[in-house]
Amino acid sequence: MTMPKVDQRKLGxxxxxxxxxxxxxxxxxxxxGVAACLGHRLRAFYAHLMNDPVxxxxxxxxxxxxxxxxxxxxx
Amino acid sequence: MAVDLSxxxxxLDAIPHLRAFAISLSGNITYADDLVQAALLRGLENLxxxxxxxxxxxxxxxxxxxxxxTDMRRRxxxxxxxxxAMAGKLAVMPEQGARLDFSDMQTALARLSAEQREALLLVxxxxxxxxxxxxxxxxxxxxxxxxxxxxxxxxxxxMDLSSEEDLGSDRLVRASLFLHASP
Numbered sequence: 001m002t003m004p005k006v007d008q009r010k011l012g013x014x015x016x017x018x019x020x021x022x023x024x025x026x027x028x029x030x031x032x033g034v035a036a037c038l039g040h041r042l043r044a045f046y047a048h049l050m051n052d053p054v055x056x057x058x059x060x061x062x063x064x065x066x067x068x069x070x071x072x073x074x075x
Numbered sequence: 076m077a078v079d080l081s082x083x084x085x086x087l088d089a090i091p092h093l094r095a096f097a098i099s100l101s102g103n104i105t106y107a108d109d110l111v112q113a114a115l116l117r118g119l120e121n122l123x124x125x126x127x128x129x130x131x132x133x134x135x136x137x138x139x140x141x142x143x144x145t146d147m148r149r150r151x152x153x154x155x156x157x158x159x160a161m162a163g164k165l166a167v168m169p170e171q172g173a174r175l176d177f178s179d180m181q182t183a184l185a186r187l188s189a190e191q192r193e194a195l196l197l198v199x200x201x202x203x204x205x206x207x208x209x210x211x212x213x214x215x216x217x218x219x220x221x222x223x224x225x226x227x228x229x230x231x232x233x234m235d236l237s238s239e240e241d242l243g244s245d246r247l248v249r250a251s252l253f254l255h256a257s258p
Contacts, residue, residue: 030227034236038227039199041234044173045180046200049095052165055108058090061115062083 082122082131086115089132092201093139099196100143102185104165114139133203137211140193147189183233191226194219199227 030038093114097107118135125134169177184192190212197208198219209219
């Protein structure tokens with residue numbers, strides 16, 4: 001079973017945090033620089049969590065299932 | 076239960092995403108691992124309910140966050156890493172320079188409501204579409220956008236990023252501002 005590789009660049013390819021126009025007049029959108037900084041920090045935080053090694057117990061759960069039956073396609 | 080190898084691989088590929096989401100959502104690594112394990116087991120037990128052609132990862136995310144909210148209702152409180160020392164419990168510590176940023180983000184996220192936090196994580200960190208995030212969270216598009224907007228604003232306040240003057244000497248932000256500056 002192939003171990004997944006988590007590439008930080010993959011998260012960077014997603015682009016900046018999407019700019020959400022405020023639907024409420026009293027909530028202006030964040031300044032672009034602030035939004036960019038926030039998005040960068042959030043993705044860096046998340047990327048670090050994703051690069052934590054996968055627990056062996058999770059792999060054992062999946063390996064315990066024998067692949068003998070064709071099933072629905074995944075993602 | 077026999078499971079196709081391709082399905083197992085898709086689920087294996089989803090594990091880092093599930094775990095990062097669970098840790099960010101719950102603020103507790105031990106509990107997050109329990110959530111991931113439960114989501115994998117439940118997903119495997121209910122594979123017959125998975126719709127072909129849809130996102131397995133999104134489906135597992137839905138199972139995981141539903142379990143989180145079920146647990147919240149039972150415990151009547153959010154599970155958080157109150158001392159903000161989650162970074163020290165990861166297998167790989169953030170580099171020294173990044174450790175403060177990591178801790179700041181973790182602390183700030185914990186102060187958002189769970190609904191705002193999950194919406195922001197799904198769209199801003201995981202990169203799913205608003206539509207998919209709404210589906211995972213069991214709500215509509217407008218609500219997801221509103222939660223994200225509020226989450227971003229609140230997070231910026233908590234991290235003292237409310238104005239561009241607060242960005243200080245962050246080199247990456249200065250570079251970003253330079254690139255976006257008018258000629």
